[in-house]
Amino acid sequence: MQPLLEVQGLEVSFAKRPVLRGVSFTVAPGETLGIVGESGSGKSVTALSIMGLLSWPGRVTGGRVLWHGEDVLGLPADARRRLRGSAMAMIFQEPMTCLNPVYTVQQQISEVLMLHRGMNKKEAAEAAAEYLQQVGIADPKARLRNYPHELSGGMRQRVMIAMALAGEPELLIADEPTTALDVTVQAQILDLLKRLQAETGMAMILITHDLGLVAENADRGIVMYAGEVVEDGKVDELFTAPAHPYTQGLLQSLPRWGEQQDMLYSIPGTVPRNLANITGCAFAERCPLATEKCSEPQVMHSISVTQTARCWRAQGQGGEAEWQRQGK
Amino acid sequence: MPTFLQRLFQHRLATIGAIVLLLLVFAALFAPWLAPNDPEDVHPEAGLRGPSREFPLGQDPSGRCILSRMLYGARASLSVGFLAGVLSLGVGIVMGSLAGYFGGWVDLLIMRIAEIFMTIPQFLLVIAAVAIVGPSFTSVLVIIGLSSWTGYARVLRGEILSIKQKPFVEAARAYGSSNLRILVRHVLPNCLSPLIVMVTLNVANVILLESSLSFLGFGIQEPQASWGSILSQGRAYFQTAPHVATFPGIAIMLAVLAFNLLGDGLRDALDPKLVEGE
Amino acid sequence: MFKYVVRRILLAIPLVLGISLLVFGLMHLAPGDPVRMLAGREAPQEVIDSIRREWGFDKPFLVQYFTWLGKVLRGDMGRSVISQLPVSYLIKARLPYTLKLNFWATLLGLAIAFPLGVVAAAKRHTWMDYAASAFALVGMSMPSFWLALVLIIVFAVKLGWFPTSSTGTWMHYVLPATTLGLSWAASLMRMVRTSVLEVLKEDYVRTARAKGLRENIVLVKHALRNALIPIVTVLGTWLAYMVVGTVVVETIFAWPGLGRLLTTALMQRDFFLVQAIILMISIAVVAANLLVDILYAAIDPRVRLS
Numbered sequence: 001m002q003p004l005l006e007v008q009g010l011e012v013s014f015a016k017r018p019v020l021r022g023v024s025f026t027v028a029p030g031e032t033l034g035i036v037g038e039s040g041s042g043k044s045v046t047a048l049s050i051m052g053l054l055s056w057p058g059r060v061t062g063g064r065v066l067w068h069g070e071d072v073l074g075l076p077a078d079a080r081r082r083l084r085g086s087a088m089a090m091i092f093q094e095p096m097t098c099l100n101p102v103y104t105v106q107q108q109i110s111e112v113l114m115l116h117r118g119m120n121k122k123e124a125a126e127a128a129a130e131y132l133q134q135v136g137i138a139d140p141k142a143r144l145r146n147y148p149h150e151l152s153g154g155m156r157q158r159v160m161i162a163m164a165l166a167g168e169p170e171l172l173i174a175d176e177p178t179t180a181l182d183v184t185v186q187a188q189i190l191d192l193l194k195r196l197q198a199e200t201g202m203a204m205i206l207i208t209h210d211l212g213l214v215a216e217n218a219d220r221g222i223v224m225y226a227g228e229v230v231e232d233g234k235v236d237e238l239f240t241a242p243a244h245p246y247t248q249g250l251l252q253s254l255p256r257w258g259e260q261q262d263m264l265y266s267i268p269g270t271v272p273r274n275l276a277n278i279t280g281c282a283f284a285e286r287c288p289l290a291t292e293k294c295s296e297p298q299v300m301h302s303i304s305v306t307q308t309a310r311c312w313r314a315q316g317q318g319g320e321a322e323w324q325r326q327g328k
Numbered sequence: 329m330p331t332f333l334q335r336l337f338q339h340r341l342a343t344i345g346a347i348v349l350l351l352l353v354f355a356a357l358f359a360p361w362l363a364p365n366d367p368e369d370v371h372p373e374a375g376l377r378g379p380s381r382e383f384p385l386g387q388d389p390s391g392r393c394i395l396s397r398m399l400y401g402a403r404a405s406l407s408v409g410f411l412a413g414v415l416s417l418g419v420g421i422v423m424g425s426l427a428g429y430f431g432g433w434v435d436l437l438i439m440r441i442a443e444i445f446m447t448i449p450q451f452l453l454v455i456a457a458v459a460i461v462g463p464s465f466t467s468v469l470v471i472i473g474l475s476s477w478t479g480y481a482r483v484l485r486g487e488i489l490s491i492k493q494k495p496f497v498e499a500a501r502a503y504g505s506s507n508l509r510i511l512v513r514h515v516l517p518n519c520l521s522p523l524i525v526m527v528t529l530n531v532a533n534v535i536l537l538e539s540s541l542s543f544l545g546f547g548i549q550e551p552q553a554s555w556g557s558i559l560s561q562g563r564a565y566f567q568t569a570p571h572v573a574t575f576p577g578i579a580i581m582l583a584v585l586a587f588n589l590l591g592d593g594l595r596d597a598l599d600p601k602l603v604e605g606e
Numbered sequence: 607m608f609k610y611v612v613r614r615i616l617l618a619i620p621l622v623l624g625i626s627l628l629v630f631g632l633m634h635l636a637p638g639d640p641v642r643m644l645a646g647r648e649a650p651q652e653v654i655d656s657i658r659r660e661w662g663f664d665k666p667f668l669v670q671y672f673t674w675l676g677k678v679l680r681g682d683m684g685r686s687v688i689s690q691l692p693v694s695y696l697i698k699a700r701l702p703y704t705l706k707l708n709f710w711a712t713l714l715g716l717a718i719a720f721p722l723g724v725v726a727a728a729k730r731h732t733w734m735d736y737a738a739s740a741f742a743l744v745g746m747s748m749p750s751f752w753l754a755l756v757l758i759i760v761f762a763v764k765l766g767w768f769p770t771s772s773t774g775t776w777m778h779y780v781l782p783a784t785t786l787g788l789s790w791a792a793s794l795m796r797m798v799r800t801s802v803l804e805v806l807k808e809d810y811v812r813t814a815r816a817k818g819l820r821e822n823i824v825l826v827k828h829a830l831r832n833a834l835i836p837i838v839t840v841l842g843t844w845l846a847y848m849v850v851g852t853v854v855v856e857t858i859f860a861w862p863g864l865g866r867l868l869t870t871a872l873m874q875r876d877f878f879l880v881q882a883i884i885l886m887i888s889i890a891v892v893a894a895n896l897l898v899d900i901l902y903a904a905i906d907p908r909v910r911l912s
Contacts, residue, residue, distance in 0.1 A: 055812075084816055084817065092812070112817050115817065163817070445628075447891050447892055448628065449846045449849040449850065449888070451850040452888075453628075455853070456872070461636070461637070540853075544869055566755050566758070567770075574756075577749065581747050581748050585744065585747035
């Protein structure tokens with residue numbers, strides 16, 4: 001089956017500084033792909049590049065973004081714009097600031113319906129109320145008249161989701177959709193996204209720094225580090241047999257139920273700031289297993305039909321994490 | 329500090345502004361050596377004559393050398409700008425500190441007064457006060473200085489109010505630091521950047537204001553030269569002898585532009601909200 | 607909303623009183639006897655005495671002030687010592703000219719500043735931005751009287767397209783309104799640009815783009831509407847700009863408005879008239895700020911509630 005979205009060797013720079021260094025992955029229709037990484041790994045930039053929302057000084061410098069097999073990077077700006085909000089929609093991390101403070105909820109949702117679905121004002125108002133209902137907002141008619149500042153964070157994120165749904169997208173990109181919300185609200189929003197996905201059959205890219213969210217909500221996941229994909233696989237593969245030391249480290253730093261943990265593991269060091277001069281493995285300087293071989297350019301190695309990792313140790317084996325047994 | 333200067337001079341326009349300013353200050357300081365003629369020397373028979381070898385920018389209605397008068401005029405125009413700027417900064421710091429420190433009715437009173445000064449258009453206040461007191465270099469300078477303190481006072485007051493609640497001020501007090509010491513050591517450094525930017529832009533504004541006053545005849549008086557007063561002399565003749573008004577006008581514009589450029593650059597350099605992509 | 611408006615109006619009353627006190631106090635800055643100054647230099651002793659009695663200048667300062675305030679509240683702002691006409695009459699005769707000139711200047715200023723400011727922000731780091739910003743910087747730094755002289759030399763003297771002074775046809779408006787409008791447009795344009803740039807960084811602008819809206823709709827509907835909020839708050843400075851410009855421009859173009867009335871009054875040391883003009887304009891500023899506050903509440907729904 002042809003993938004819905006295929007990103008091939010995507011490169012992005014801010015001014016002259018590289019931020020994405022050849023990112024590739026696919027999203028099949030209806031599936032949920034989780035993108036995990038620390039801040040600065042390039043997750044959000046990847047999403048914005050797919051949507052065509054990179055702003056100055058960010059620029060795509062290489063690669064392709066195939067939508068139903070067609071490269072959208074080459075599309076004229078107007079054709080690209082038409083895809084946004086209809087074929088692919090996006091919700092963001094900060095529901096507090098993502099809604100325009102001077103327009104009512106109704107105005108903001110109707111805008112999408114009138115633009116992409118050709119509705120008139122009255123039809124749009126009715127449909128907007130239905131979408132609010134669908135995202136679980138009580139008394140939708142009254143909420144339509146509210147301004148964003150009159151709503152809670154969770155409510156605003158629901159409105160954002162309703163706005164995204166209004167274009168009937170085939171792909172929803174959710175960039176840290178729950179990071180800014182209270183813990184209880186987080187779970188509600190994720191459940192909502194899952195339910196909506198089941199109802200509409202849309203695909204989803206869930207961007208998060210929290211590996212746990214991927215485990216619970218995604219079919220497949222990719223792990224990003226320093227502007228590259230370092231591991232790609234089904235969720236159970238990533239969790240039971242992580243092949244890249246970075247994925248292993250991330251996994252170790254997750255708190256686990258029913259296990260006595262004196263201290264949560266954390267990967268030493270920080271994500272490199274300047275990616276321009278990296279030739280070998282970008283994780284090498286933080287990796288407990290680093291050897292001389294890591295300073296050579298790394299390629300993705302297949303571990304199974306569905307799992308690949310960017311580490312020479314992963315070549316031809318399951319990438320069993322021997323260093324974990326060696327202790328910290 | 330070195331990084332600040334680096335940032336400032338990376339700002340190309342600010343650098344240009346600074347250079348232009350230095351040149352103008354240089355011209356004002358060394359006017360006696362640079363001036364080709366005595367600025368007071370009248371040549372009634374050669375009034376309004378255009379630029380010549382002897383008088384590079386021409387002659388004013390009394391036949392005086394315009395270039396020489398502009399060089400000396402730079403002293404008046406620039407020093408009114410600087411001094412009034414410094415005076416208003418001083419008044420602003422005092423008023424703002426009083427309001428922020430004492431709070432209560434002192435604060436209320438000072439902020440009401442500031443509001444009054446901000447509401448009456450400064451130009452009207454200044455021109456009327458100067459006309460009443462009698463126009464002179466000193467009266468123009470003092471009146472402008474006394475009427476533009478409100479911005480500084482507001483910044484300082486805000487800073488004091490916010491800093492009053494910080495724990496380190498409590499700590500400094502507990503160690504017996506005097507209030508003045510706290511003000512000088514903690515408050516002023518914190519609002520130095522906005523104050524510096526404000527002074528720079530304020531000086532630009534004062535130079536414009538003084539030139540408008542002089543142009544209307546309520547500024548620095550003859551025979552003392554200022555750019556505005558030279559220009560106002562040329563006003564009556566600008567259809568037949570446009571050079572009299574043109575050159576001092578260019579000087580005023582250059583000076584104000586330079587201060588504005590420098591102010592913009594300072595603001596960018598002191599308040600680096602770096603546009604970086606994540 | 608109604609409460610909000612009433613509160614604003616009540617807050618403005620002490621301000622107006624403070625302004626009147628300051629304006630009145632100005633006259634006491636004069637070296638020597640304020641009455642002698644108010645009466646004019648050549649006034650005979652009887653005139654001085656009658657003014658002293660009528661305005662209570664033989665009483666303490668506060669009594670003088672309240673006497674004066676009482677008269678002003680009843681519409682009596684004194685007589686011009688030159689023409690002996692009531693000050694209010696003189697002002698009424700000149701006001702329409704100033705209003706008309708300022709109206710056209712404001713319109714021109716808005717018509718220049720908004721498109722330029724928005725385009726400069728939207729096309730940041732392009733030649734359009736640089737050109738618009740250069741225009742603003744030069745315009746801000748140019749004294750308005752000098753701009754007026756240049757315009758007169760070029761368009762009136764050299765080209766002969768427009769008259770140099772006085773009023774009559776629309777042709778007479780062109781040069782003074784342009785001078786006045788351009789100076790203001792320069793500073794307003796910078797404000798528009800900065801404000802739009804700030805707003806363009808906001809998340810909701812990205813949301814608007816993510817919806818697939820056309821860029822010009824994103825700009826005007828989503829960015830500009832929000833950018834207007836800070837711009838409106840500083841529109842009060844518009845009057846301050848116009849005042850300086852009006853005084854200078856009317857004097858140069860011999861425009862029979864309030865500005866010229868003021869400079870003439872100042873030259874002739876006709877201080878009842880000066881006092882009245884300053885007071886009136888200051889109150890106009892208070893009124894303008896009040897309007898701005900109300901307009902602000904109309905644009906920003908967040909203000910209405912509090």
